Amino acid sequence: MSNAVSALQGVSSAGYVQVQEIGLQGMLTLRADLSLAKVAKAVKAAVGVQMPGQRAINMENGQGAAWMSPDELLLLMPHRDAEATADKLRKALGKTHSLVVNVSDARVVFTLTGTGAREVVAKLAPVDMQALAVGEIRRSRLAQVPAAFWISGPDEITIVAFRSVATYVFDLLKNAARLGGEVNAY
Structure with missing residues (x-):
């Protein structure tokens, strides 16, 4: 590697x-129905911040979530944590219609x-x-x-x-x- x-x-x-x-900055794109409580809970668990409102970004301790469009967030975290955070998010979302992609690089x-x-x-x-x-x-x-x-x-x-x-x-x-x-x- x-x-x-x-x-x-x-x-x-x-x-x-x-x-x-x-x-290096860890970044994930999350596409999902942002109005779902399950998605908000998964975002909070993954990066430690509340779901951002329209055109907002919530950052805390170097991690955050940025609203990119009505069904898209940009999640930020340390680069070394990006893959683990993506796996954690996918697991939390389960069968919820969503897409999680590591776009860090x-x-x-x-x-x-x-x-x-x-x-x-x-x-x-x-x-x-x-x-x-x-x-x-x-x-x-x-x-x-x-x-x-x-x-x-x-x-x-x-x-x-x-x-x-x-x-x-x-x-x-x-x-x-x-x-x-x-x-x-x-």
Whole structure:
């Protein structure tokens, strides 16, 4: 078995906002009827958080659940726990119509840190970043590629994208963070 490595092996760039690839992150896609009590109970048992509401993310102790669509969650946990968590979730769901897929190695995760983090994303995504509250997640695009992002701490945004476009996304973020200035600064 080979050793897992992150897409960009922790690359970072310092501008007026720090851009950092966080390394390996465990991620599962869960497709199911999110209104079922059995699904909510299985999610709680798997990652320790309550079922998120629409466009919300619940994170606690490095684990969480993010609402991605009416029948889809993105579950986050340490990379080393992804397969065991997937097995636990499948067992808990039993014959409930559902799909659990480990997508850890198909994704890349970045953090933006600094007071201008919202402006960096606003340069690239058609989202009102000033209206995005802590605990909300958005699925959108950065330039021309799909991404999801949320406010993950004071002056910090976490971004998830496909691993296949990791270098492109890093370069977009790095360039937007290097240029400085607010979006509306004409």
